[in-house]
Amino acid sequence: MIDIQTACARDCYDTCFMTVSQRGKELVRIMGDKAGITQGFLCPRGYQDIKRATSESRILYPFMRVNDTFRQTSWNEALNLLAESLAQTLKSEGARSCLQLCFSGNQGLFSSYLPQRLFYALGFTQTDSSLCSKSGHEAVGLHYGLSYGAHPDELSEKELTVYWGFNAAVSAPHFHRLSQKSQKRGGVLVSVDPRKSETSQTADVWIQIQPGSDVALVYGILKYLMETDLIDRDFIKTYTHGIDMLKGETQKWREEQVEALTGVKWEEITHLGDLYAQKKSQVTLIGIGMQKSVYGAESVRAVSLLPAVVGVHRGFFYSNAQGFPIDYQFLTGESLTEKPIESVSQVTVGSLLEQGAFTLVYVHNMNPAQTLPNVSAVRRGFERDDVFVVVHDTHWTETARYADVVLPAPTFLEKEDVVIPWGHRYVRKSNQVLDPMGKSKSELWVMAQLAQRLDLDDAWVYEDCWKVVEKALKHALEDGRISDLREGACLALKVRPRDTYQTPTGKIELASTQAEKCHVPSLPVQHPFPPHQEDYTMLTSSMKNYTHTQFQDIYGPIPPLVFIGIRDALKNDIHDSDALVLYNEVGSITMKAVISVSIPPGVVWIPRQGNDLYGVPVNSLAPETVQEIGGGPTFNSTTVKIRKSSE
Numbered sequence: 001m002i003d004i005q006t007a008c009a010r011d012c013y014d015t016c017f018m019t020v021s022q023r024g025k026e027l028v029r030i031m032g033d034k035a036g037i038t039q040g041f042l043c044p045r046g047y048q049d050i051k052r053a054t055s056e057s058r059i060l061y062p063f064m065r066v067n068d069t070f071r072q073t074s075w076n077e078a079l080n081l082l083a084e085s086l087a088q089t090l091k092s093e094g095a096r097s098c099l100q101l102c103f104s105g106n107q108g109l110f111s112s113y114l115p116q117r118l119f120y121a122l123g124f125t126q127t128d129s130s131l132c133s134k135s136g137h138e139a140v141g142l143h144y145g146l147s148y149g150a151h152p153d154e155l156s157e158k159e160l161t162v163y164w165g166f167n168a169a170v171s172a173p174h175f176h177r178l179s180q181k182s183q184k185r186g187g188v189l190v191s192v193d194p195r196k197s198e199t200s201q202t203a204d205v206w207i208q209i210q211p212g213s214d215v216a217l218v219y220g221i222l223k224y225l226m227e228t229d230l231i232d233r234d235f236i237k238t239y240t241h242g243i244d245m246l247k248g249e250t251q252k253w254r255e256e257q258v259e260a261l262t263g264v265k266w267e268e269i270t271h272l273g274d275l276y277a278q279k280k281s282q283v284t285l286i287g288i289g290m291q292k293s294v295y296g297a298e299s300v301r302a303v304s305l306l307p308a309v310v311g312v313h314r315g316f317f318y319s320n321a322q323g324f325p326i327d328y329q330f331l332t333g334e335s336l337t338e339k340p341i342e343s344v345s346q347v348t349v350g351s352l353l354e355q356g357a358f359t360l361v362y363v364h365n366m367n368p369a370q371t372l373p374n375v376s377a378v379r380r381g382f383e384r385d386d387v388f389v390v391v392h393d394t395h396w397t398e399t400a401r402y403a404d405v406v407l408p409a410p411t412f413l414e415k416e417d418v419v420i421p422w423g424h425r426y427v428r429k430s431n432q433v434l435d436p437m438g439k440s441k442s443e444l445w446v447m448a449q450l451a452q453r454l455d456l457d458d459a460w461v462y463e464d465c466w467k468v469v470e471k472a473l474k475h476a477l478e479d480g481r482i483s484d485l486r487e488g489a490c491l492a493l494k495v496r497p498r499d500t501y502q503t504p505t506g507k508i509e510l511a512s513t514q515a516e517k518c519h520v521p522s523l524p525v526q527h528p529f530p531p532h533q534e535d536y537t538m539l540t541s542s543m544k545n546y547t548h549t550q551f552q553d554i555y556g557p558i559p560p561l562v563f564i565g566i567r568d569a570l571k572n573d574i575h576d577s578d579a580l581v582l583y584n585e586v587g588s589i590t591m592k593a594v595i596s597v598s599i600p601p602g603v604v605w606i607p608r609q610g611n612d613l614y615g616v617p618v619n620s621l622a623p624e625t626v627q628e629i630g631g632g633p634t635f636n637s638t639t640v641k642i643r644k645s646s647e
Ligand SMILES: Nc1nc2c(c(=O)[nH]1)N[C@H]1C(S)=C(S)[C@@H](COP(=O)(O)OP(=O)(O)OC[C@H]3O[C@@H](n4cnc5c(=O)[nH]c(N)nc54)[C@H](O)[C@@H]3O)O[C@H]1N2
Pocket: 011, 103, 104, 105, 106, 111, 131, 132, 133, 292, 364, 365, 366, 367, 368, 371, 372, 392, 393, 394, 395, 397, 409, 410, 411, 412, 443, 540, 541, 547, 548, 549, 550, 608, 609, 618, 619, 622, 635
């Protein structure tokens, strides 16, 4: 048996190191390694990766749309058609009318970053990548400069771990396992979540908060810490700016007001305050999930300030993507192109597509017909006769069904790559463990083919991929060289110092000086929320068997369920398994009811990115509203009305 090492390329906090065992030509086993933070196990998706690579829903050949069906074709024919269509569009409509949609399917440098050089060289319109974590990065940045924080390696040692709007037991199972190790050593695990999530169930303390009221909770904790003198005055004096302003704002809050907004009792707030003050070996992990609501970025920036007032340098974790000195703009070609590049909001791209703002859309590593907000508009846009849609994916997706040309991609097991994590700091080459299925071809191959057919003469488009990586990671590796990485070494990425703050004052800006310049208040603001008391707030979060829309070929469809609290169910005579219609100004879906003890009044919870009982996507209800800070999405502040279905 031969063991081959690779790394999971999915968009995940954990970036697992995997070993695949091969007997003859057959892959017999996939295991989690000990390296990095993988701890010898994988999640339910990782264990099924061989099965998913060989599943029936793989795209095995290039296809072209002919009338309303797909005809199998050769690569040559598909690429010629595509190159012709591209050349024609570039000439008649200009590069701005061509849009690249690329997101989270594969995080590999060779599968996702480098192939973008073609689109930057041609001058395609790009999106601002705001669909996931961008608003939170900008929010933390207002106070800390860059948004990097604590490292997951340390989780097992912490005396206090707070998962704030972060369901790590599902979304970051290796973080969660490390935190459980800390619990065994006497550490305290806290979960701040409106519902009793899988993480809340394992926590020592669960703070059940009303969604969107996190800023109020933070001011409540600050009030307690300041009034009982539990803050770290020396630290604050040396390392922070703006304490007087923060104090002034905090003093305005009354206990009853915090309780009323958050639904959390004052005793729970003071208990959490005591934990923050007493346990200095601490980390607060701020969820990307919590951040995806209309004032989510406000919540993120508020929570990020708590460790600072008790004297901990960057005692939070949000995502460490900004912690590594890697030149991403060089990788993608953004800093190399001479073409003017238009950027549009990823969150509102549905309306633009529907209005016909683009003539050609190239989709890879993404399933936008299912994962974007206002997904009906996205679909209507793709359906337009005057829009040419190309999809390069590993599996038949909802988006592929709207394509004019479908191209087969190898999964991460079928190609060499380098995956840079955004949770931990370890990197190892991903080896190819399986021959590409069918006629599937890598993103880099497709890009080179198209570049040649279009006679592109920018040399950087054809640059050797390892050379590019060597340059982009020149200052990034701590304990080895690119040659070591190529030979299979597991290396650590250099990390920026945690007591350094890239703000104008060089300190932690409790009151942000940049915020003033950006026309947002310098302190976090608790906006009124929810806006309409009679509506429900619809939360959608990740599921352990799926990564977004992936793995439905293995685990079956994402269940069309809506979880509703007992009080709301009783009030509205709703029973388990009733079909409920959820509707708002954007759309309407019908889901099967599950009465749950863990959902607070006025809230419903839905597994994310699936369909309803009739195949209508859940994201038909998600508005294109963008956040003020960073332009991020607002999935978790979607408001809906509910009625029982008459069907
Ligand atoms: N309701 C709701 N919607 C949400 C969210 C939410 O919380 N609620 N969250 C948002 C967030 S945080 C995110 S990150 C987005 C995710 O949105 P997407 O990036 O659209 O997520 P996926 O459904 O995983 O789509 C990735 C696609 O890449 C394909 N793929 C995988 N590997 C490869 C490869 O090697 N090559 C190629 N070419 N393709 C590959 C997969 O088959 C899949 O079709 O969804 C957003 N949508």
